[in-house]
Amino acid sequence: MDSGTHLVMGVALGGLALVDPVVAQNSMTFGAVMAGTILGSQAPDVDTVLKLRNNAVYIRHHRGITHSIPAVILWPLAITGLLSLIVENANIFHLWLWTFLAVFLHVFVDIFNAYGTQALRPFSKKWVALGVINTFDPIIFGLHCIGILLWAFGANPVVTFGIMYFIIFIYYLLRFAIQSAVKNAVSNTIQDEDYVIVAPTLRFFYWRVAAKSKTHYYVGRAYGRTVNIHDKIEIRPIPKTPLVEKALSDTNLAAFVSFSPLYNWEISELPSGLTEVRLIDLRYRSNDRYPFVAVAHLDDELNIVNSYTGWIFSEDKLQRKLQIGSS
Numbered sequence: 001m002d003s004g005t006h007l008v009m010g011v012a013l014g015g016l017a018l019v020d021p022v023v024a025q026n027s028m029t030f031g032a033v034m035a036g037t038i039l040g041s042q043a044p045d046v047d048t049v050l051k052l053r054n055n056a057v058y059i060r061h062h063r064g065i066t067h068s069i070p071a072v073i074l075w076p077l078a079i080t081g082l083l084s085l086i087v088e089n090a091n092i093f094h095l096w097l098w099t100f101l102a103v104f105l106h107v108f109v110d111i112f113n114a115y116g117t118q119a120l121r122p123f124s125k126k127w128v129a130l131g132v133i134n135t136f137d138p139i140i141f142g143l144h145c146i147g148i149l150l151w152a153f154g155a156n157p158v159v160t161f162g163i164m165y166f167i168i169f170i171y172y173l174l175r176f177a178i179q180s181a182v183k184n185a186v187s188n189t190i191q192d193e194d195y196v197i198v199a200p201t202l203r204f205f206y207w208r209v210a211a212k213s214k215t216h217y218y219v220g221r222a223y224g225r226t227v228n229i230h231d232k233i234e235i236r237p238i239p240k241t242p243l244v245e246k247a248l249s250d251t252n253l254a255a256f257v258s259f260s261p262l263y264n265w266e267i268s269e270l271p272s273g274l275t276e277v278r279l280i281d282l283r284y285r286s287n288d289r290y291p292f293v294a295v296a297h298l299d300d301e302l303n304i305v306n307s308y309t310g311w312i313f314s315e316d317k318l319q320r321k322l323q324i325g326s327s
Contacts, residue, residue, distance in 0.1 A: 001109050002136040003045060008144035009109070010041030010102055012164065015148075015157030017098045022091050032083045032090035033098045036076075039083075040102030043075045044110075055310040056255035067107045068121035076100035109133070112172070114199040114283075132175040134200040140168060175200070178224070182207050185225040190218055197262060197283055198222070210262050210283045217262060219285050230285065238265050247277035247296040252309040256281070256294030264290075274299055289313065 001009075014034035018024045023033050047066045050058040065071060080096040110117045116129025133140070147164040151157045182198050186209055195212040209227060211218040212235070220229040238244060244267070247253055256263070260281045268276050274297040281292040294309035 001106075001113065001133075001140075003042065003048075005136065005141045005144070006041045006045065006106055007038065008141065008148060009105060010038035011148055012144050012161045013037040013041070013098065013102050013105065015151050016161040016165075019158045019162075020094060020098070022094045023098070026089075026091065028087055028089040029091045029094060032087040032095050035087075036079055036083055036095050036099035037102040039079050040076060040099040041106050043079065043103060044071060044106050054252075055308070056251045059255045059259050059309065063110060063115065063117040065118070065121060067110060067117040067119050069119070070122065072100075072103055072107055072119075075103045079103075112175075114197075131197070131199050132172065132179050134202055136202070137200075138202060139171060139204070143168060178205070179207070181225055182209070182222045182227070185222060185227045186211055189227040189229065193218070195262070199283060208283060208285070210285075212262060217264065217282055219282050230288075231282075233264055233282070236265075239267070243267075243275060243298060243302055244277060246302045246304065247298060247307075250296045250304050250307045252307040253277070253279060253294045253296055256309045260292075270297070274305055286313075 011034075014037040017033045017037065018030070023030050044063075044066045047062050047064070048058075050062060076096055076099040079099050080092060083095060083099075084090060084092055107117060107119050111119055111128050112130045112133040113135050114129055114131040115135065116127040116131075118125055119128050120126060143164050147157075147160050150160050179198055179200075183196055186196050186198065187193060190211055190213060192213045193211045194214060197208075197210045199208040199210075201208060205224050207222045209218070209220045209222050209229075215235055217231075217233040217235060218229050219231040219233070220227060222228070248257065256279050260279070260283070262282045264280045264282060266276075266278045266280065268278075270276055277296045277298065279294040280290045282290060284290065284292045291311050291313050293312055294307070296307040297305045299305055
């Protein structure tokens with residue numbers, strides 16, 4: 001989920017903590033628990049700072065080790081240790097308990113996004129992504145905001161957030177049911193698919209569709225059980241040439257390949273004399289474009305002159321990014 005949703009989830013969990021008599025009867029413990037649930041709801045996303053380095057590092061590591069099993073154990077201990085030094089009279093065990101729940105809930109809800117997490121590390125580096133909830137879901141965010149406002153105006157937080165989370169639970173079940181219906185509709189439309197990705201959007205009934213058969217990629221949108229295929233792309237194995245091998249060894253392209261399960265490729269000669277190798281993620285079609293790409297420019301001696309991976313919505317912007325990367 002996005003940072004704003006994680007924040008309101010931390011506040012809501014802090015309010016729900018009043019169901020715990022130890023928290024409810026001690027204002028110092030309650031204050032520490034509220035701080036713990038807010039910090040715990042944000043802590044796993046500390047790896048967002050990797051964006052300051054470059055997109056390749058961010059793509060490879062975001063929602064990786066910071067969302068792993070050891071991290072879920074260590075984050076609450078670190079936050080509890082810090083807060084116990086600040087709020088000396090807080091109950092340490094109950095502070096740890098609710099902070100742990102905040103960290104666990106952060107990682108757990110991220111599993112339901114299309115991006116997913118490596119939540120099973122160190123036992124597996126597989127990305128766990130159920131793809132039923134958009135990274136920002138206005139319904140989930142809105143319900144949390146309503147619950148917090150009701151609490152601010154005097155509503156019982158335990159009852160308010162208890163009802164809210166029951167509604168959200170039902171909402172998740174509905175999302176799974178709709179996703180299943182969309183996948184069945186895609187199978188009926190394409191019929192020979194080997195692999196299907198169905199990803200949510202901001203709109204409840206609209207889903208992004210990317211599929212692969214033995215011969216073609218299919219990209220489109222679904223509205224409920226109605227599937228519209230916008231692009232049918234013939235699958236061409238990427239050439240195994242020294243130029244391509246050199247390009248794929250670049251950190252930006254290697255990060256892209258590790259992240260994208262469905263992508264197309266293009267190789268072209270540029271007016272400058274360089275050769276461009278471009279990888280195109282097929283999952284994020286928008287306004288007739290595929291904005292998530294990885295690009296490498298190589299000279300005649302197979303030196304990588306510049307490269308980039310990330311979201312690009314215009315060729316001019318891509319060229320500026322490549323120039324920055326080479327400077």
